[in-house]
Amino acid sequence: MAELSEDEFQNILSVENKCTRLNLNENIYGTFAEIGAGQETVRHFFRARNPKGTIAKTLSAYDKDFSDAIYGLDPQNRYVTEARLKGMIDYEATLIEKRLSRKKYPDKLFFSYANTVATIDWAKKYKGHGWLGIKFQREPKQEYSEIILHVQFHENNASQQQISLGIMGVNLIYAAFYQSNDPKVLIKKLYDHLSTDKIEIDSINFRGPVFKDVDNRLMSLELVKDGITDAVMFSKDGNNILPANALYKKNILTLRGSFRPVTNLNLNMYMTSRKLFLEQEEVDPENTVTIFEMTLNNLKAEGEINEKDFLDRADLLCASGQTVMISNFQEYYKVVEYFAQHTKKELGLAMGADNLVDIFNEKYYRHLSGGILEAFGKLFFKSLKVYLYPMLDEKTGEIIDSSNLKVHPRMRELYNFFIDNNKVIDITEYDRDSLEIHPRKVYEMIREGNPEWEDMVPGLTAKMIKEKNLFSKERASENEA
Incomplete structure (x- = not known):
């Protein structure tokens, strides 16, 4: 994250002052449920003035049987999961509504805060991670809104991780009530008195009436833009998903591009490379995920990232059923390193x-x-393969593949090594017409109203572009406004 200016630093409330302000608000009242590491968050509220003003109940169902008895059995018998966290905040919010009469407390703003975490193990083999969430009301009797996030710990000591978790918990509760008008600002405020060297947010979702106009894909993008995390993912339904869950022990095929828009070239590359990938004996189709990746550089082709333009591209990919990843990995080897953290x-x-x-x-x-x-030692990790889609030399009409690709003379021997060791696989069942498609030219045709672009993109993509007027000059003007 960017360094704070002196004025910004001075304007950050201390953790104690945040808790005190919440405690002294006669209407904010809720429960704290923290399992896994301890009661890291609520202890800050106990230490501040007037804790009875905010704390209705606090518990730590540390024993698994107690946790199951209260919140139900997890289908996968796991405890540090989003499902467990949602079960916790839903259960506690329902309970507080049952136990506290609205007739007696008509102006109360109820909340349930929870975390479920696993801190670093004694052998320091696993760094630790966790889920934090809050279900809250900003108006009395209002339908609840939610903020749910996943964190990775980077400190090498369990007690230090507990401290960071407690601070982020306070920041989350405070931000929900006092800084939730602008979720982008809220994300930054979660790092008051913290840094990404200590704790990393790699997934965040906003739901409910307070966030009715929030697109969670933009919130994912914000995490990468702010340098909070290296990569985020969202599914075909547009919801943010945890990369560790989506990639864990999976075979992974990835395609990088600007996808502005998705063209027949992109589609044919996807279909032909996936066919070759699945032909590998070691690759189980049922345990394989395909990722369409856009980097920040892809999104900054014309300067600053245009959010509507980003959403246009995301909509097209999601509509075609793809899982999308946004990363700050300029070099391919960094993508491979990232995937290798989650799968072998x-x-x-x-x-x-x-x-x-x-x-x-x-x-x-x-x-x-x-x-x-x-x-290259990192790029060609173990059994990684490059599936090479040929290109057309428009001057000579020659098809360029691995056999006649021109690299710098100093690189020729290294290049031949990877070719000879079957690390680069030529895609031979390519679509000859697709080689003449240039995504940038397709984009310009759309902007200029040249209908020839329609034959260069998949049917669903063309339909959506026309229906929503995507990428047109009128749309660009709307984006700029």
Whole structure:
């Protein structure tokens, strides 16, 4: 995250002052349920003035049998999950409504806060992670709104992780009541007195009447833009999903692009590369996920990221049933490193021949002490394969694939090594007409109202672009406004 200015730093309330303000608000009243590490958040409220003003109940169902008895059995017999967290805040919110009469407390703003976490283990093999959430009202008797987030711990000591978790819990409760008008600001405020070196938010979802106009995909994008996390994912329904869950022990095939819009070239690359990927003996189709990845650089092609433009692209990908990842990984080897954190299964990258030329450009690896050799050691992780879609030399009409691709002479021997070891697989069942499609030209045709673009994109994509007037000059003007 960007460094705070002196004025911004001075305007941050202390943790104690946040708790005191909440405690002294005669209407804010709720429960704290914290399992896994301890009662990290509520202890701040007990230490501040007037804790009885806010705390209706606090509990730590540390024993698994007690937790199951209160919140029900988890289908997968797991406890640090989003389902467990939602069960906790739903149960406690229902309970407080049952036990406190609205006739007696007509102006109360009820909330239920919960966390379920696993801190670092004694062998320091697992760093730890957890779920935090709050269900709250900003108006009396209002339908509840929710903020649910997942965190990864980066500190190497359980007690330090507990401290960070407690601070973020206070920040979350305070932000829900006093800073929820602007979720982008709220996300930043979760890091008051914290840093991403200590605790990382890699998924966040907002729901309910307070956030009725919030698109959670934009909130995902905000996490990456602010440097809070390296990558976020959302599913075809547009909801943010936890990358660790989506990628865990999966075979992963990924396609990178700007997808502005999705073209027949993108679609054919996806279909042909996936067919080859699934032909591998080790790849189980039922345990395989395909990721369409956009980097921040993809989204910044024309300067600052345009949120409506981003959502247009996301809508097209989601409508076609794809899982989308937004990352700040400029180099491909960083994508592979990221996936390797979550799986030891097969990995595949589908790319065009022009992208492979870029990969063998040394300028991208000067920041590494081991240069391009270090990068390629990380890129071709174990059994990773590149599925190469050919390109057309428009001057000569020649089809360029791995056999005649031109790389710098210094890179030729390294390139041949990976070709000879079957790390680059040519896609031979490509669509010849798709080679003449240039996504940038398609985008310009849409803007200029040239109908020829319709033959260059999938039918559903064309239908949505026309119905919603996506990527047109009128839409661009609307975006700028």
